[in-house]
Amino acid sequence: MAIDHINVEETIQRVKDLVAKEKTLSPALKAGIDILLLLVTILVNRLGLNSTNSSKPPSTDRFRHRKPRTNSDRRPGGQPGHDGITLKQVDTPDEIREIPVDRSSLPKGRYQRVGYEARQVIDIDIATLVTEWRAEILEDGQGNRYVASFPEGVIRPVQYGIGVKVNAVYMSQYQLIPYNRIEDHFEDQMQIPISAGTIHNFNQDAFERLEYFDNWVKNQLTASDLIHCDETGINIGGKPNWLHVISTEQLSYYYPHAKRGCDALNEIGILPLYKGIICHDHWKPYYQYGGLHSLCNAHHLRELERAWEQDGQQWASKISDLLKEINNATQSAGGRLEATESERYRKRYRELLSEAETECPPPDETKRKGRRGRLARSKSRNLLERLRDFENDVLRFMDNPIVPFTNNQAENDLRMTKVQQKISGCFRSMAGANIFCRIRSYLSTCRKHGIGSSEALRLLFEGKMPSFVTCAE
DSSP, X not given: OEETTEEHHHHHHHHHHHHHHOSSSOHHHHHHHHHHHHHHHHHHHHHTOOTTTSSOOGGGOTTOOOOOOOOOSOOSSXXXXXXXXXXXXXXXXXOOXXXXXXXXXXXSSOOOOOOOOOOOOOOOOOOOOOOOOOOOEEEOTTOOEEEOOOOTTXXXXXXXXXXXXXXXXXXXXXXXXXXXXXXXHHHHHHOOOOOHHHHHHHXXXXXXXXXXXXXXXXXXXXXXXXXXXEEEEEEETTEEEEEEEEEOSSOEEEEEESOSSHHHHHHHOSGGGOOSEEEESOOGGGGGSSSEEEEOHHHHHHHHHHHHHHHOOHHHHHHHHHHHHHHHHHHHTTSOOOHHHHHHHHHHHHHHHHHHHHHSOOOOGGGOXXXXXXXXXXXXXXXXXXXXXXXXXXXGGGTOTTOOSSOHHHHHHHHHHHHHHHHHSSBSSHHHHHHHHHHHHHHHHHHHTTOOHHHHHHHHHTTOOOHHHHTTO
């Protein structure tokens, strides 16, 4: 790695060579210098990490260089054939205002009306709607009273309606707006007083209503041919915890837990019963479950980039190019390669890794000093051994049409939870995290089926489930 045109690796190696030649240095001083050089190496390597060669998000890149836009002959905006979104006139406007012609401005003569030219203005009118239910009371000759029944759910002299609940839960659990700002919104826009405690009660109500969905989506994921799994760190009550996601293109399930490994996965209850293909980022506990596995090649490409940039590993660049080539060929072939072409790529893959053994050899076992277990490997060596030992899981995407090249599905499903952490900083309690995860699982799954979040919440508070859930019962 070079900093200000200085090759750091070469400089550190020269220092090590000079220290080795210096016979007058005490062992303690040499050990201290070795530690300092190790710390410098670690810090320099971290300095060179960014979103292209590690799992760090692009937002952490200090000096991200955006590629300049090249000039083209295309006009700004949507191109021909693009399905754009624009305002369209509606057939049944809410209000019609007619504009008569000022006849005093017309020349003298006789005129008859032949039609009109219509233009529509689409606007919003935020207003409070109060519905008063009046239950009729009848009294017979003996003074006995009979009162009509109120509709289901109307149980108090005054209460919030479904629309208020939908909007409050939507804003807090989907748009991730803090409670105090939701209070301000209802007060300023609709003159409805609402407290943080009431908003929490709405969320709790939604959580309890979703118990059936929670069981349903877990059963659906367990029966899926392929699932995506991932996890990310979250802060609950000021302590580090983990948020797990198990998802497909049509389903999402989130779950918070204090641990990252098998204890959490067993408690979730999906993977212990799962027999299909698990797509993940090579977190080892996942290998305790499922039938087959598929590894995320987006992670591999970033790690290969790091091995090439920081460790100067030529093989890493070649393997990276080969994986991209295989992915392009697989997509061109409709998602699956013919057996002969697949075997040809596997042969090239193995040959490159075999050549890499010379450039990036394992640690010398003869230098073992009585320690037990594996000798420490470099990051590049660990990556090489993973690509070699898990070849089938790395390349499964080219032989099975349902297996993707990456685990981006799970990473995309986790993205908004990271936004929540940036906004709120943490969950106050595990109970709050559970509420968020269950509601988010429902809203994410509904959106994957083309149902908007507001519509999904209205169905929920009306005591209904979306059609895709009831149809699968």
